[in-house]
Amino acid sequence: MKDHEVLERVSRGDEEALDYLYKKHYKMMTRIVLNNNGSEDEAKDVFQDALLVFWQKAVSGKLVLTSKISTYIYSICLNLWRKELDRKSRHSSEEVEQSIYQDYEKNERIKIITDCINQLGDTCRRILTYHYFDGLSMTDIADKLNFANTDTAKTKKYKCKKKLDLMVKRNYSSQDVLD
Structure with a gap:
């Protein structure tokens, strides 16, 4: 055609x-x-x-x-x-820019949490670091820190986490950590 x-x-x-x-x-x-x-x-x-x-x-x-x-x-x-x-x-x-921004925010949050953890006492710092950053079980943490048992490690972790939460809330705005 x-x-x-x-x-x-x-x-x-x-x-x-x-x-x-x-x-x-x-x-x-x-x-x-x-x-x-x-x-x-x-x-x-x-x-x-x-x-x-x-x-x-x-x-x-x-x-x-x-x-x-x-x-x-x-x-x-x-x-x-x-x-x-x-x-x-x-x-x-746009995706690259968003990814860079999200990475920056994540790093800032990690820095804030790490700074606050380092201000806690040695026992709290070690418990929280072992648990949240190293991924150790409460049994392993109890053994490593010579606690009487796992329940003691859990109780200590709970109290340390409360201290950390209060410290973060006291020193930083919610936008610094939650955004």
């Missing part, structure tokens, strides 16, 4: 002409996306969107071709893929 025949048939709503365009130009059009960091699915979506744009313009009567249909569809694919890459780029940089 020649371009003027395809355009005429598409403008009348002939889906077979659209199928013809799809089969004839699929590989060439999807190569745009595949050669520019896109996946097969993204390529297929871009090409289908481009054909939809072509179809809508042709059916509305607003399409005036000054080039081959393939060139026109190619330019639509190119523009759609550029928009998608811009969207991905913005989204990606």
